[in-house]
Amino acid sequence: MTSIPRTLSWQGGLPGRLRMIDQTKLPAEFLEIDCETVETVWEAIRSLRVRGAPAIGVSAAYGTIVGLQGREYADRAAFDARLAEVTDFLATSRPTAVNLFWALDRMKAVAASQPQLEPAAMLERLLDKARAIDVEDQEMCSAMGRHGASLLPKSGGVLTHCNAGGLATAGDGTALSVIFAAVAAGHDLRVFADETRPLLQGARLTAWECRQRNIAVTVICDSMAALVMREGKVQAVITGADRIAANGDAANKVGTYSVAVLADAHGIPFYVAAPSSTFDLSLPSGDGIPIEERDAAEITHGFGRQTVPEGADVWNPAFDVTPARLIKAIVTERGVISPVTEENVRAMLR
Numbered sequence: 001m002t003s004i005p006r007t008l009s010w011q012g013g014l015p016g017r018l019r020m021i022d023q024t025k026l027p028a029e030f031l032e033i034d035c036e037t038v039e040t041v042w043e044a045i046r047s048l049r050v051r052g053a054p055a056i057g058v059s060a061a062y063g064t065i066v067g068l069q070g071r072e073y074a075d076r077a078a079f080d081a082r083l084a085e086v087t088d089f090l091a092t093s094r095p096t097a098v099n100l101f102w103a104l105d106r107m108k109a110v111a112a113s114q115p116q117l118e119p120a121a122m123l124e125r126l127l128d129k130a131r132a133i134d135v136e137d138q139e140m141c142s143a144m145g146r147h148g149a150s151l152l153p154k155s156g157g158v159l160t161h162c163n164a165g166g167l168a169t170a171g172d173g174t175a176l177s178v179i180f181a182a183v184a185a186g187h188d189l190r191v192f193a194d195e196t197r198p199l200l201q202g203a204r205l206t207a208w209e210c211r212q213r214n215i216a217v218t219v220i221c222d223s224m225a226a227l228v229m230r231e232g233k234v235q236a237v238i239t240g241a242d243r244i245a246a247n248g249d250a251a252n253k254v255g256t257y258s259v260a261v262l263a264d265a266h267g268i269p270f271y272v273a274a275p276s277s278t279f280d281l282s283l284p285s286g287d288g289i290p291i292e293e294r295d296a297a298e299i300t301h302g303f304g305r306q307t308v309p310e311g312a313d314v315w316n317p318a319f320d321v322t323p324a325r326l327i328k329a330i331v332t333e334r335g336v337i338s339p340v341t342e343e344n345v346r347a348m349l350r
Contacts, residue, residue, distance in 0.1 A: 004212050005021060007020060007021050007167050008020040008021070008050060011034065014069055015069045018036075018041060018063065018065075020032065020033060022049045023050065023051060026167075035066060036066065038066050038086050041059060041062070041063030041066055042092075045060070045100075052097075052167060053098065053168070053243070053274070053277075053278055054168060054169040054278075055170060056097045057099030058137055058170045060090050060093075060104050061103045061106070061129065064086055065127050068082060069123060073119040076117070076122070078119075079122060079123075083108065083111055087107065091104055096291060096318065097242045098242070098243040098277070098278060098280045099277050103133055103277075106129060137171055138170050138171035140171070141170070141171030141174065141333075142171060142172065143333035144177050145180060146181060148271065149178055149184075151269070151329060151331070151336070152179065153187065153236060154186075154188070155189070157228070157233045157234040158179055158190070158191055158234065158236050158238060159234045159263075160179070160239055161222075161255055162202055162255075163201040165205070167209060174273040175240045176206065178238055179191060179215070180213060183215055190216040191217040192228055192234055193207050193210070193218070194222050194225060194255065195219055196255060197255070198298045201253065203219045229266040230266060237259060237260070238270075238272070239253075239270075239273075240272070241274040241278050241330075243289050244274055244279045244345075245280060245281075245285050246284050246285070247285050247345070248337070248342065249286025249321050249324050250272050250286070250321065250324070251321045252320070257320040263326070264326050269329075271328055272329075272331070273331040274331075276334060276349055286322075286323065287321075291319050291321075292318040293315075294318050295316065296316055298316055324341070332348060332349075334348055
């Protein structure tokens with residue numbers, strides 16, 4: 001591929017459509033899909049055609065426009081009622097990624113601040129805001145890369161879990177943005193990508209992104225992380241996050257907590273990269289983070305093949321929470337939080 005495609009983008013003006021890479025098809029097939037109804041945006045978020053907290057937030061902002069356009073509104077009250085309907089609907093797509101609610105709240109705040117505008121003008125303002133959220137995320141990704149690159153070794157292995165690259169954001173990613181920036185600065189790195197069961201986001205997506213950028217990558221089964229650490233192949237671990245509590249506890253793809261425990265046991269620094277929009281300061285700790293539970297079929301019939309006998313119970317949480325005490329530093333677009341304490345989190349985000 002001659003250029004690295006954008007994960008999602010708005011096509012046209014008003015009316016327009018949300019175009020995104022269908023990540024469920026990667027790496028075997030590169031397919032872009034157009035979402036022209038709010039239902040298709042909801043389905044894309046829910047089914048992981050688009051995933052990653054920042055990308056979900058940007059998708060929700062554009063999804064709001066998709067749900068509002070193409071209608072005749074008798075007055076502003078009718079427009080506002082539809083706005084509430086659309087944003088409430090999109091909010092039900094996935095519960096853990098706080099960026100989803102952050103983006104929807106920003107869209108609603110724009111409308112609330114300008115009650116005098118007619119529906120057509122208000123829709124234009126909302127599209128401007130969605131585009132601004134998109135650009136902000138791109139800029140935040142770049143800033144995280146700049147702030148975090150020096151944390152990674154000049155030479156060695158960096159392990160990551162799930163996918164926190166351009167496919168998870170509107171820009172270069174969160175955790176992978178740090179890796180990309182370090183490589184651009186001359187670091188000689190090999191990425192160890194956990195396959196990330198049950199949907200293999202590391203094997204399918206992180207490895208794909210690394211190959212697009214000619215970065216050395218080794219895919220390992222999740223159960224191999226301890227071994228590569230013990231053998232000295234990994235000098236740092238960095239992941240993204242879907243929600244971070246006020247004390248620094250971080251929710252990320254299930255399996256991240258295990259990796260953090262292993263890194264601690266082997267004396268390897270464990271880093272998290274996430275924009276300020278991923279922090280939820282209303283939650284004092286990770287105990288309050290809602291954990292999405294997904295369909296058992298993702299485990300019992302992964303990628304279409306039955307691997308679990310009928311009648312066996314299955315538990316399929318999509319996320320787990322890594323306690324702040326295991327996190328060496330959190331990289332944000334504003335700088336690096338270290339040590340990870342509530343005082344330092346609030347100071348950085350103030």
